[in-house]
Amino acid sequence: MSLTIRLEDKQQAFEELRDIKTYLAGRNWFPGTSGNLSIRVGEFTPEQFAFAVTASGKDKSVNTPSDYLLVDQSGKPIEATGLKPSAETLIHCEIYRATGAGAIFHVHTVFNNLVSELYGDRGSVPIDGVELIKAFNIWEEEAQIEIPIVPNYAEIPRIAELVEQAILPRIPGILIRKHGICAWGANAFEAKRHLEAFEFLFEYAYRLALLRK
Numbered sequence: 001m002s003l004t005i006r007l008e009d010k011q012q013a014f015e016e017l018r019d020i021k022t023y024l025a026g027r028n029w030f031p032g033t034s035g036n037l038s039i040r041v042g043e044f045t046p047e048q049f050a051f052a053v054t055a056s057g058k059d060k061s062v063n064t065p066s067d068y069l070l071v072d073q074s075g076k077p078i079e080a081t082g083l084k085p086s087a088e089t090l091i092h093c094e095i096y097r098a099t100g101a102g103a104i105f106h107v108h109t110v111f112n113n114l115v116s117e118l119y120g121d122r123g124s125v126p127i128d129g130v131e132l133i134k135a136f137n138i139w140e141e142e143a144q145i146e147i148p149i150v151p152n153y154a155e156i157p158r159i160a161e162l163v164e165q166a167i168l169p170r171i172p173g174i175l176i177r178k179h180g181i182c183a184w185g186a187n188a189f190e191a192k193r194h195l196e197a198f199e200f201l202f203e204y205a206y207r208l209a210l211l212r213k
């Protein structure tokens with residue numbers, strides 16, 4: 001069966017990507033062309049879906065007419081284009097397949113890199129009782145969560161194959177060690193809320209570790 005994407009759905013996804021890219025660039029969360037964003041478009045089954053993704057290597061603090069393209073569940077472009085999908089598209093493919101999410105945002109920040117190294121050997125970042133855990137729809141008092149960390153490899157398929165096992169049911173994100181965070185949600189609004197909450201919690205975890213030293 002072939003994928004049919006409505007023009008208006010594609011345009012809406014590209015507009016939403018531009019808006020969130022502009023906002024995150026304003027927070028300086030795309031240093032050195034790092035980071036990538038995607039929004040799923042159309043019907044979803046784990047075997048077949050499509051998403052709009054940022055093109056590889058672009059300066060994400062600049063908006064141009066050629067910043068996004070549509071790819072399928074294997075990360076292959078589904079329209080004729082001279083653009084290359086993000087080098088990390090396969091990671092997005094695996095997250096969509098495993099979670100059915102509607103949007104995935106990946107950023108490199110100093111705090112997410114620091115905590116991924118601080119807790120890298122442990123395999124997850126522990127967060128204990130911080131109010132902002134509620135941004136993940138976890139409402140219990142003094143909730144304790146673990147944010148999973150996967151190793152960083154030069155070959156993206158090696159990272160992608162670790163994603164499914166690493167994902168924890170209540171936690172809408174994974175850290176790639178000394179690389180960055182992929183956060184997701186049912187839509188762009190939720191993925192942004194999750195990303196901001198993760199970054200707050202990473203700064204908190206880093207500063208708390210320093211205070212306790």
Ligand SMILES: CSCCC(=O)C(=O)COP(=O)(O)O
Pocket residue numbers: 032033034035036054055056057058085086087088106
């Ligand atoms: C310059 S950062 C190295 C690649 C990376 O980790 C990243 O997030 C950006 O890659 P893309 O291909 O999506 O531009």
Ligand SMILES: [Zn+2]
Pocket residue numbers: 034035036088106108179180
């Ligand atoms: Zn990256």
